[in-house]
Amino acid sequence: MIINFATSSDTPVIHDLMIKAFMEYKNDIPPSSALEETVQSVSYAFEKGEKAIIAYEEKQPVGMVRFQLKDEGLYFYRLSVIPEKQGTGIAKKILKSLETYAAKINVSTILCKVRVTVTKNLQLYNSIGYHVYDEEIVHKPNGITIKVVSMKKVLS
Template identity: 75%
Template sequence: MVINPATTSGAAVIHNLMIQAFLEYKHETPPSSALDESVQSVSDALGKGEKALIAYEENQPVGMVRFRLKNEGLNFYRLSVIPEKQGLGIAKELLKSLEDYANKAELSTILCKVRMTVQKNIQLYSSLGYAVYDEEVVHKPNGMNIKVVSMEKKL
């Protein structure tokens, strides 16, 4: 597997990977807002300082993670692995690459938010040394509320 930093030209690949991975949350209440994003919104975010890593197997994109650098930390989101490749360690490799990136940037913490209903992601991050440090309810514009945990890993 090869993991490369993305540029704005990778927005369509990032969007495609994200939509494939997040379709499983289509029937959540509310559905993931990732499904509302467009190639243009991903491209715009990359143009405004967002960063991303894309994982490739045999030159085919299989996963990605988006992130921003904030103060002393790296905040990641939309970690995505295509359904047929989930459970094979790709997410763990992407997270290891994020740690390498954070270490090179001399950042001390990696952070993320996870829906409380997605226990498999909380368990994955916990197995890699992340700990829950906060719980909150996110109020969406459509009036829906989502319970999330904030997780962090100290480097």
């Protein structure tokens, strides 16, 4: 597996991987907002300083994560692995490369937010050293609420 930093020309690939991975949440109430994103919105985020890492197997993109540097640490989101490759360790490898990058730039904390209903992601992050440090209720239109936990890992 090869894991590379994305460039702005990779935004169509980033968007494609994200849509494929997040389609499983299309029937959630509400569906993941990732499904509302466009190549243009990903490109715009890149222009505003967002970064991403893409994982390739046999030169084919199989996963990615988007992230930003914030005051409190490196914040990642939209971790995506194509459905046929989920459960094979790709997400862990992507996150490990994110940790390596964070350490290299002297950032000691990695953070993310997870819907409480997505237990497989909570378990994944927990299994590699993340812990819940906050929870909140996100209010969406039409009175819909989503319970979300904030997780973090402090690098040693």
